Amino acid sequence: MYQYDSYDHAMVADRIAEFRDQVARRLDGRLTEDQFKPLRLMNGVYLQLHAYMLRVAIPYGTLNSTQMRTLAGIARDYDKGYGHFTTRQNLQYNWPALVDIPDILDRLAAVEMHAIQTSGNCIRNVTADPFAGAAADELEDGRPWAEIIRQWSSFHPEFTFLPRKFKIAVNGAKADRAGIRVHDIGLQIVRNDAGETGFEVWVGGGQGRTPRLGHLIKPFLAPEDLLSYLTACLRVYNQHGRRDNLYKARIKILVEALGPDEYGRQVEDEWAVIREGELKLPAAEIARIRRFFDQPKQAEPTPVPVTENRAFARWLDRNRRDHAVEGLSSLVISLKPIGGTPGDITDAQMEAVADLAERFGFDEIRATPDQNLILPHVRNGDLEAVWNGLVEAGLATANAGLATDIVACPGLDYCNLANARSIPIAQAISTLLEAEGLSEKAGDVTIKIDGCINACGHHHVAHIGVLGVDKRGEEFYQITLGGAFGSDAAIGSIIGKGLAGEDVPAAIARLLHTYLDIRAENERFIDTLRRVGSDAFKEAIYADA
Amino acid sequence: MKTITANRLTDGRVIYRTATGDWTTELAEAARLDEDQADAVLEIASDESHIAVGAYLIELEDDRPGGQKWRREGIRLAGPTTGSTHAQATA
Incomplete structure (x- = not known):
């Protein structure tokens, strides 16, 4: 690193x-x-x-x-x-x-960390595929590019007072695990017909009050032009973004107002002026940054163990991911204990993860957009030892990607902006779904909860989104269906009136029972929803209301 | 009935203003203010930002946070309703 x-x-x-x-x-x-x-x-x-x-x-x-x-x-x-x-x-x-x-x-x-630019109307912490450098489906590790962007954007004098905050994500794998279409700028690493790698540039995505999916304005950007092109994108936004209205200040509003074609044209005009200047990335500098990340992981081609231990087998099935290198696996450490607070981790648990990463994980840990952790590189021969360590630390919940792997913002329990609580709703849903065996049965489903429309919990892009609202001092929760975060990114649709908080867990349980009743064989929840539409699920949600 | 709350400058903790002009973490010790005096006292409290950040009025009903913000102010008073992360980790 x-x-x-x-x-x-x-x-x-x-x-x-x-x-x-x-x-x-x-x-x-x-x-x-x-x-x-x-x-x-x-x-x-x-x-x-x-x-x-x-x-x-x-x-x-x-x-x-x-x-x-x-x-x-x-x-x-x-x-x-x-x-x-x-x-x-x-x-x-x-x-x-x-x-x-x-x-x-x-x-x-x-230890080379800080809190700079984690707030304010500047370019925020650059995010990336949490499996970068490990994923079996990766074209190229996106992290060197994220690091180059980090260095360019840190204390950037021109972009310290933008109209609004600005978020950039980089994804180098076939599957989008960085959410490039819901960022102000999303960079997808692609290969062109000549076999060269470069970037698709997506602009104008975001969540919050006005959720929008980003638009592709540049199908192929040569790597050496990355910073000049980003500069052009930011310059057009900085000049024309709405500073008069907080709710219309994000780049998504500008791109929508101008139209993606016109915004892209203005970027091209600006880029033409600066493209051949000092922002052209030297090949030697790209290579220097890459060397920090290009550290080959050695492993014997040991297969993933077959085990009679049902708990270990279940955890392997849910939390292990294929690695690009034979003999290695990536492991999701769920921070979603049943009934627990999504994303929370104690000091002792952090130290346990650190110990496991040091002993078995090439000293690397990742944080994910799903509020989990990852050990990206673990030898298959060490999987059981890691699992035992996680069991001991209370971190072996086998629910990565399941309905109990719930994302939730801090909500009204902590946040000054929130209108309603998120975490207790997540806890109640998690507890009920587990008790009814629905988490395991329903398979891959994303549930994300927000306590206000700023959507830090990403409810807009959840298969099942939950948005808390305040109505004269009482909490109500709107359900959205059909959102998606990754390659099939979509904004969920509100399906009806809000529910009281205590009714939300049972409503979601009924919704998942309906899915189990009507799904085709091996059909994921989101695919069933897309096939049949939301009416059947709406009926289930309000069945008891 | 109203009282004045804020966050303590040094550590951000929730505090309330007493009838003698001190600041306390105990709601029971906070001044109870009538409608006709609340705004004037708030103006004084707002000048105490070397102790208290962002002072504002809250409603009280039966000596507990009331009005439309009862839940928010109840959480500020009693802490998060999420349970203990440490207990969840060892469950």
């Missing part, structure tokens, strides 16, 4: 020193809250319902065991002994004191 050079170390150290001074000036009254708020947000510090929240960047979701142990230590020493992985492959601490945050940032910097 990438290692900081002297510039990275100096930039982060300088920023921490600056923020330490800003915190001191806020505490002694030299800065007002209005002056301080934009400064703390630039360092990932929010003020939520109960406490400050610190959002730590995990670039393209990749971290090592040393970094994970540091995250655990911070959770123990400065928080309440746990952290929360988010849908943007970041980690959030829910309880740090403002006075401690400069020290926390020092500890992060010591």
Whole structure:
């Protein structure tokens, strides 16, 4: 993985020193809250319902065991002994004191981490396929490109005050596991007819209040032109994006207003001016960054074990993924214990994951957009040892990709923006579906829950989405159906009036029973839904209402 | 009946303003304000941002958070309703 050079170390150290001074000036009254708020947000510090929240960047979701142990230590020493992985492959601490945050940032910097640009109207942490560099269906590892974008966008003077926040995702595999069509810019690595790799550039996707799928504006972008083209994209947005209306400020609104063709034309005009300039990526620099990630993993061609242990077999079936290298597997560590808080992990669990990654996983860990973790490279001969370690740590829930693998935003239990709770709804759904055996029977289904329309929990792109709303002090939940996050990206449709929170789990159970009744053989939930439409499911959801 | 709440500057914890102008984490110790005095006291509290960030009024009913924001303020008072992550990890 990438290692900081002297510039990275100096930039982060300088920023921490600056923020330490800003915190001191806020505490002694030299800065007002209005002056301080934009400064703390630039360092990932929010003020939520109960406490400050610190959002730590995990670039393209990749971290090592040393970094994970540091995250655990911070959770123990400065928080309440746990952290929360988010849908943007970041980690959030829910309880740090403002006075401690400069020290926390020092500890992060010591292991080459920070919280810069995890908030604010800038280019946020770049996300990527969490199986990058390991997936059997990969054309090319997207992480070197994500790292190049990270370096270009960090403290970029022109793009620090954009009309609104800006999210870029990179996917190098056949299957889209980065969500490129629901990002401001999505980059899909492709190969052209000449056998060269480059990027499809998708622009104008996003969720939130106005969910939109991105548009393909460039079918093939040569790798050396990546930064000049991104610069052109950002420049057109920076110039024409709506700064007068918060709700119309994202690039998706601009692309829709201009039309993708006109937006693309303006980008091409700008790009023509800068394409041959200093932003052209030198081949030597691309190769240098790639070397951080091109570390071949050696393994004997040992097959995946066949086991009589039903729990181990079930976990292998659900949580193991094929690897590009014979003899290796990638493993999903579910952070969705039945009835638990999606994405939460204790300090001891973080240390257990770090130990397993160090002993068996080539020292690599990934955070996923589904709020899980991954050990991307594990020798097949070590799978049982890893599983035993996860069992001991309480991390061996065999539900990756199942209906109990629920994504949920922090919701009204933590978030200042939320209108309704998310996590308790997720917990109740998880508990009921498991009790009825539906999680296992229904197979691949995504359920994602949000406590407000900002959609940090990605409900728009869930097969079954749940959106909490507040009606005169009472929580209600709208159900959406038919969304999808990946290669078949789609925005779900609201199917009817909101349900009371206590009615949601049973409604979803009825919906899944209906699916089991009407599905064709081996047909996934989303395919059944697309085949028969939503009416049958709507009937099931409201059967008891 | 109303009272004034905010987040403590140093650590962000939920605090309430007392009748003597101090800030406390205990709702029971918070000032109970009539409609006609609430806005004036809030104006004073808003000038105390060296202690309390984002002061605002909340409604009380039977000495508990009330009105349309009763749930939000109830969660701020009692903490998340999600249960313990540590307990869930060892379940």
